[in-house]
Amino acid sequence: MKRLLAFCSLILIGAILLAGAESASFRGQFIRLHILANSDSERDQQIKLALRDAVLEEYGPTLFAAGNKEGAEELIREKTAEVEAFCAMRLREMGESASVTVLYGEEYYERRVYQSVSLPAGRYSSLRIVLGEGKGANWWCVLFPPLCIGAASESEEEEAYLEAGFSPETYSVISNGRSGKYRIRFRVLEWFGKLFS
Numbered sequence: 001m002k003r004l005l006a007f008c009s010l011i012l013i014g015a016i017l018l019a020g021a022e023s024a025s026f027r028g029q030f031i032r033l034h035i036l037a038n039s040d041s042e043r044d045q046q047i048k049l050a051l052r053d054a055v056l057e058e059y060g061p062t063l064f065a066a067g068n069k070e071g072a073e074e075l076i077r078e079k080t081a082e083v084e085a086f087c088a089m090r091l092r093e094m095g096e097s098a099s100v101t102v103l104y105g106e107e108y109y110e111r112r113v114y115q116s117v118s119l120p121a122g123r124y125s126s127l128r129i130v131l132g133e134g135k136g137a138n139w140w141c142v143l144f145p146p147l148c149i150g151a152a153s154e155s156e157e158e159e160a161y162l163e164a165g166f167s168p169e170t171y172s173v174i175s176n177g178r179s180g181k182y183r184i185r186f187r188v189l190e191w192f193g194k195l196f197s
Helices: 002-027 042-064 069-093 154-163 168-174 180-196
Strands: 031-036 100-109 112-114 117-119 122-131 138-144
Touching: 002 122, 031 042, 031 069, 031 100, 042 069, 042 122, 042 138, 069 100, 069 122, 069 138
Parallel strands: 031 122
Antiparallel strands: 031 138, 100 122, 112 117
């Protein structure tokens, strides 16, 4: 009985490690945008949203034109200081003196649904913009492929993913039409991710 239990445990651990590697590879195809407001005051929340719009308008088309995640990531790394200066300038234009910090790295995200796409919880590449103390409600989206623009139709969204190098199968996994086995796998990975992060 002990051997059977040990064998089953090894199979379970192997399946979890394999699914974890698959999920990490999957998450590695995305770049998220995360903006943290200074506070929860109405004014600070308005500033957060105005800055979001300005950043997406100024830098979105350039990143979308990168064609793949590696190209978008290279542009972000090159432009991080520029984005920070741009945000500081826009804050001054709004009459705000709060500081702004822009960082690019990895960040843990909970499971999130964007329009017709669902992404599992886990660590993602992330452009993080912190306004002032960064203690207010935050806002996030997928910067690459471009899901921050909410007006895209489902067919335009799928086309954006395919142009960004995603296979139709990968898009099917994250879209609402994905099969149940991935939903279960994502839940198991989220549970283990929370245990070990």
